Amino acid sequence: MLADTLTVAWKEWREFRDQLFRMKRGGLSALIVVLMLGIFTPLQMGTTWLTSPLMLAYWPLLSSGMVSTLIADAFAGERERHTLETLLSTRLPDSAILAGKILAAVLYGVLFTFANIVVGFLTLTLSRLGEPFVGPSPSHLMYVVVLVVLACTTLSGVGIFISLRAATVRQAQQTLGIIMMVLFIGPFLFIQFLAPDDRVSLATRFATMGTARLVGWASAILLLASAVLVSLARARFRRGKLTLD
Amino acid sequence: MTTPAIQTEDLVRDFGPVRALDHLTLVVPAGIVFGFLGPNGAGKTTAIRAFLGLVEPTGGLVRVLGFDIRRESDRIRERSGALLEHHGLYERLTAEQNLDLAGRIWRMPRPQRRARTRELLEQFGLWDRRAEPAGHWSRGMKQKLAVARAVYHRPPLVFLDEPTAGLDPVASAALRDDLASLAVGQGVTVFLTTHNLVEAERLCALVGVIRRGRLVAMGPPGSLLQENSAIVRISGSGLDEPTAQGALSLPGVIAAALDRGELVVRLAPGATSAALVAMLVQRGVGVEEVRRERRTLEEAFLELVGEDSAGARSPSGGAMPGDGRAG
Numbered sequence: 248m249l250a251d252t253l254t255v256a257w258k259e260w261r262e263f264r265d266q267l268f269r270m271k272r273g274g275l276s277a278l279i280v281v282l283m284l285g286i287f288t289p290l291q292m293g294t295t296w297l298t299s300p301l302m303l304a305y306w307p308l309l310s311s312g313m314v315s316t317l318i319a320d321a322f323a324g325e326r327e328r329h330t331l332e333t334l335l336s337t338r339l340p341d342s343a344i345l346a347g348k349i350l351a352a353v354l355y356g357v358l359f360t361f362a363n364i365v366v367g368f369l370t371l372t373l374s375r376l377g378e379p380f381v382g383p384s385p386s387h388l389m390y391v392v393v394l395v396v397l398a399c400t401t402l403s404g405v406g407i408f409i410s411l412r413a414a415t416v417r418q419a420q421q422t423l424g425i426i427m428m429v430l431f432i433g434p435f436l437f438i439q440f441l442a443p444d445d446r447v448s449l450a451t452r453f454a455t456m457g458t459a460r461l462v463g464w465a466s467a468i469l470l471l472a473s474a475v476l477v478s479l480a481r482a483r484f485r486r487g488k489l490t491l492d
Numbered sequence: 493m494t495t496p497a498i499q500t501e502d503l504v505r506d507f508g509p510v511r512a513l514d515h516l517t518l519v520v521p522a523g524i525v526f527g528f529l530g531p532n533g534a535g536k537t538t539a540i541r542a543f544l545g546l547v548e549p550t551g552g553l554v555r556v557l558g559f560d561i562r563r564e565s566d567r568i569r570e571r572s573g574a575l576l577e578h579h580g581l582y583e584r585l586t587a588e589q590n591l592d593l594a595g596r597i598w599r600m601p602r603p604q605r606r607a608r609t610r611e612l613l614e615q616f617g618l619w620d621r622r623a624e625p626a627g628h629w630s631r632g633m634k635q636k637l638a639v640a641r642a643v644y645h646r647p648p649l650v651f652l653d654e655p656t657a658g659l660d661p662v663a664s665a666a667l668r669d670d671l672a673s674l675a676v677g678q679g680v681t682v683f684l685t686t687h688n689l690v691e692a693e694r695l696c697a698l699v700g701v702i703r704r705g706r707l708v709a710m711g712p713p714g715s716l717l718q719e720n721s722a723i724v725r726i727s728g729s730g731l732d733e734p735t736a737q738g739a740l741s742l743p744g745v746i747a748a749a750l751d752r753g754e755l756v757v758r759l760a761p762g763a764t765s766a767a768l769v770a771m772l773v774q775r776g777v778g779v780e781e782v783r784r785e786r787r788t789l790e791e792a793f794l795e796l797v798g799e800d801s802a803g804a805r806s807p808s809g810g811a812m813p814g815d816g817r818a819g
Contacts, residue, residue: 333580336572340566
């Protein structure tokens with residue numbers, strides 16, 4: 248199972264790497280985003296870019312946004328390019344195909360985040376030459392890793408679930424876009440509907456919770472969401488139904 | 493007794509109101525090249541998809557390599573290779589990477605993969621362009637690469653859906669030789685669908701003709717030719733329209749007409765020309781030559797699938813001379 252998962256991930260990664268080095272479509276946009284976010288944002292925010300607890304929400308949102316550009320293609324793209332049927336006619340188990348595609352997407356999100364962090368760190372270090380060294384704490388880095396991996400897995404679960412039945416990449420992207428909008432804007436809208444007292448109470452609760460506990464809760468929710476979504480995608484993965492005409 | 497490579501019994505597959513496979517019953521012995529012939533939309537591709545577990549049958553039984561397609565389709569896919577309707581190559585990957593992927597999928601060790609990739613790319617004349625993305629290639633080259641991928645892991649059963657589509661005549665002939673040697677030399681069962689009836693006639697030990705999801709004929713190409721009507725051309729002096737009409741009254745004569753001074757007669761399956769010649773001699777015709785034309789598989793195929801419609805064609809398959817079809 249692991250070897251098969253890695254084979255699928257290898258294939259996905261090879262295809263994506265080729266796209267990246269040829270500076271086409273997603274590849275070029277990813278590079279632009281890394282340069283934009285890795286240089287301009289750190290210069291604007293200063294060292295808080297590396298240390299602020301708010302960045303623990305920023306990185307998962309950013310990485311999952313990037314994953315969404317890739318994951319919609321997972322099955323819908325193969326279907327569109329007429330490679331899905333051939334892939335399904337091989338000995339690869341269903342779970343390995345699914346896991347390989349999720350793994351490739353999560354890896355992409357994680358690498359994208361850390362490419363940003365490295366570029367941003369270098370930018371800040373160079374802009375503050377002669378000043379005391381400032382870097383993220385190990386616990387902050389660990390939280391980023393955990394949250395980014397879980398956020399990317401959750402988003403991959405949603406994306407795979409949609410992509411499995413979408414006839415085209417465009418259709419998958421449109422549906423995923425709507426879902427992401429609900430996921431990202433939904434909580435803020437929800438807060439708007441709360442009574443002012445409830446809002447204050449909620450904010451106080453978050454503020455007094457502590458970063459570690461907050462990250463723990465967020466991780467638990469993301470883990471649960473990932474498990475549910477991947478299970479749903481697994482249930483939807485039926486070879487006999489995947490080759491749409 | 494050897495297990496048949498493919499065995500179906502009353503296989504049915506419906507797509508909504510459309511019945512793609514209609515009680516298809518078929519036995520394909522192991523170790524042969526089997527040709528599956530049929531017009532567009534006859535159900536050939538659906539049958540291959542069903543054999544690989546890519547579409548769920550609506551009804552019926554199917555065993556491939558002895559495995560039930562409903563419960564053991566993973567074992568079937570493990571032991572088979574396929575070139576489906578589309579070549580299915582990853583166009584951003586190079587030819588070498590596409591084949592390497594096939595080797596990885598079938599868990600071949602790296603040295604073995606490298607050797608096999610080189611062997612197949614050289615065999616198909618693609619080695620020099622191995623580092624190019626497959627998407628930059630011509631359709632024929634992609635098709636060759638897709639065939640190479642299908643046989644990469646030396647499976648005992650290979651499904652090829654129109655393998656020579658897009659290939660030039662030289663490449664087609666070379667591929668035919670390769671496929672024949674796979675069956676003869678390595679005991680591989682090749683299940684191929686084709687529109688190229690010359691190819692089927694040359695390559696296949698057994699052919700099945702499918703029409704509207706039903707198997708309408710099956711046997712060695714030679715037997716299909718014999719099972720169907722024969723064309724006899726008679727030349728000589730004294731052949732005229734009343735003679736052609738007279739020939740039509742004989743049992744076993746389906747159609748008769750004059751074509752450039754020759755009498756062209758279509759005989760029913762199993763009928764001989766002896767009575768016809770006797771009748772002509774009796775009428776005073778100076779018979780010089782009687783030629784029984786060998787029907788091509790294409791003609792037999794057209795007859796089987798019903799495209800050779802009555803009234804539109806002559807006994808020999810062309811337009812009737814003088815606009816008069818006798819029979």
